[in-house]
Amino acid sequence: MSEKRKRQLSLSVFVQQYGTHGRAWRRPEVKAGGNPSFEDWAKIVRTLERGKFDFAFFADFVGQGGPRVRGYGGSPQGNHFEPTALVAALAGATRHIGLVATINTNFNEPYNVARRLASLDHLSGGRVGWNIVSSLAEGAAQTFGVNDGLDHDQRYERAAEFVDLTKKLWDSWDDGAFDHPDKERGVFSDAKSAHPVHHRGRYLQADALLDIARPIQGYPVFFQAGNSDSGKDFAAQYAEVIYAAAQTLPEAQAFYRDVKSRLAKFGREPDDLKVTPGLFFHIGRSRQEAQEKYESFRESIDVSSGKHFFGTDLSAYPLDGPVPTDLPEPANGRGRWLQAMALAKRENLSIRELILRFAAVQGHRIVVGTPVDIADQLEDWFVKEGADGFNLKPSFIPESLDDFVNLVVPELQKKGIFRTEYEGKTLREHLGLKRPPNPFSNRAGVLGNGVSAATPTSASAGHSSART
Numbered sequence: 409m410s411e412k413r414k415r416q417l418s419l420s421v422f423v424q425q426y427g428t429h430g431r432a433w434r435r436p437e438v439k440a441g442g443n444p445s446f447e448d449w450a451k452i453v454r455t456l457e458r459g460k461f462d463f464a465f466f467a468d469f470v471g472q473g474g475p476r477v478r479g480y481g482g483s484p485q486g487n488h489f490e491p492t493a494l495v496a497a498l499a500g501a502t503r504h505i506g507l508v509a510t511i512n513t514n515f516n517e518p519y520n521v522a523r524r525l526a527s528l529d530h531l532s533g534g535r536v537g538w539n540i541v542s543s544l545a546e547g548a549a550q551t552f553g554v555n556d557g558l559d560h561d562q563r564y565e566r567a568a569e570f571v572d573l574t575k576k577l578w579d580s581w582d583d584g585a586f587d588h589p590d591k592e593r594g595v596f597s598d599a600k601s602a603h604p605v606h607h608r609g610r611y612l613q614a615d616a617l618l619d620i621a622r623p624i625q626g627y628p629v630f631f632q633a634g635n636s637d638s639g640k641d642f643a644a645q646y647a648e649v650i651y652a653a654a655q656t657l658p659e660a661q662a663f664y665r666d667v668k669s670r671l672a673k674f675g676r677e678p679d680d681l682k683v684t685p686g687l688f689f690h691i692g693r694s695r696q697e698a699q700e701k702y703e704s705f706r707e708s709i710d711v712s713s714g715k716h717f718f719g720t721d722l723s724a725y726p727l728d729g730p731v732p733t734d735l736p737e738p739a740n741g742r743g744r745w746l747q748a749m750a751l752a753k754r755e756n757l758s759i760r761e762l763i764l765r766f767a768a769v770q771g772h773r774i775v776v777g778t779p780v781d782i783a784d785q786l787e788d789w790f791v792k793e794g795a796d797g798f799n800l801k802p803s804f805i806p807e808s809l810d811d812f813v814n815l816v817v818p819e820l821q822k823k824g825i826f827r828t829e830y831e832g833k834t835l836r837e838h839l840g841l842k843r844p845p846n847p848f849s850n851r852a853g854v855l856g857n858g859v860s861a862a863t864p865t866s867a868s869a870g871h872s873s874a875r876t
């Protein structure tokens with residue numbers, strides 16, 4: 409695929425079985441309960457594929473238990489598939505769409521993750537992405553019976569070493585290392601194609617060779633959602649898609665410029681990282697209908713459940729009173745919290761209004777209007793470099809999603825900013841991202857598919873490390 413293709417909008421969905429609205433599962437027409445159903449999930453993802461979406465995203469918050477277990481029964485989040493198992497099943501139920509699984513770097517081992525993702529990439533024909541998270545929730549550590557003692561920045565540091573090691577494992581075989589088994593000599597793969605990993609790092613160690621061929625995409629596509637300074641640096645070094653939360657165009661543009669400007673120091677180009685803010689939407693056949701839908705969405709939000717605002721208990725303050733200006737900053741999620749406080753100040757919001765405008769949509773953008781209005785609003789951010797794409801948060805599944813696919817996607821296609829057919833095969837190709845070469849293949853005599861081997865040309869390609 410040409411790297412010079414016309415810039416295209418990317419569309420994806422943060423998939424939740426019933427939708428993002430907290431009460432989505434309680435509607436009378438929804439058949440809720442029972443075991444998680446593969447068919448229900450497959451139906452959602454097939455709808456996205458019909459809409460030519462780039463990918464479906466599956467979040468995962470390990471350790472909902474621990475201190476949170478008491479509040480847990482109120483949500484269906486306690487009953488959903490582990491993302492990589494789900495992606496494996498969905499790979500067989502779809503043909504084109506990318507499938508992005510969240511995997512935590514604190515409570516996993518690089519070898520297992522590298523092997524699982526390589527397997528998924530082969531099973532799906534190169535359609536897999538990895539949302540790299542390091543989970544700060546207290547319950548997560550308790551779930552695994554560990555106290556890792558790592559603070560926010562150290563978790564990002566460990567995540568960086570984790571990703572470095574998984575990359576080495578994926579590079580531990582040349583591309584095409586298993587393409588030419590020699591039946592006569594009884595040699596399945598040339599030993600020279602193997603590059604065993606010897607890693608001694610600050611957090612991790614391994615002496616290993618991966619038990620599977622290098623992924624079709626080289627590496628799965630890396631996703632991340634950092635908001636802090638260390639999070640954005642991590643994204644600039646590793647991520648190829650970053651999630652963001654912004655409600656206004658200037659906010660989105662500032663984030664866009666900030667993360668893109670960080671790439672150069674890691675030898676990357678601005679286009680190597682796509683910025684995809686979250687998007688809530690209310691579509692009507694007329695503006696009035698859309699506005700009514702938005703009003704009914706607001707009325708259905710349980711404002712009392714939002715009283716714990718980013719871990720801050722606001723219940724001592726009157727709901728319709730002003731947002732206190734002297735609240736302590738939370739240890740985690742500081743970036744979002746600052747955004748919320750700035751919004752409250754800018755628009756002089758009450759606590760109730762701040763919950764409705766910000767907490768209920770996790771600080772994401774809300775668009776309301778006809779399909780043409782919504783397509784115009786998306787195009788505006790896309791053209792003015794506030795976003796390379798959007799990660800949709802449909803309130804109610806299936807109807808919000810059906811509306812977007814049936815009504816808004818054709819408008820975006822008419823504008824020529826969104827595909828009418830899948831052109832590429834892999835998720836990288838959908839997103840216009842380069843395939844990372846195996847550093848061991850940067851050698852004279854290596855074929856395009858990487859078959860043939862020698863020693864790496866540079867020390868950086870070596871698979872030994874001794875970080876202290």
Ligand SMILES: Cc1cc2nc3c(=O)[nH]c(=O)nc-3n(C[C@H](O)[C@H](O)[C@H](O)COP(=O)(O)O)c2cc1C
Pocket residue numbers: 422466467468469470510539540541542543544560632633634635636637638639640651652653686741742743799
């Ligand atoms: C759209 C979106 C999806 C996210 N999905 C997950 C997830 O599935 N699991 C998780 O542990 N954290 C998830 N996060 C949280 C981020 O990984 C990260 O911890 C958060 O954005 C704070 O970043 P910071 O620590 O750099 O400020 C998500 C964040 C966003 C904006």
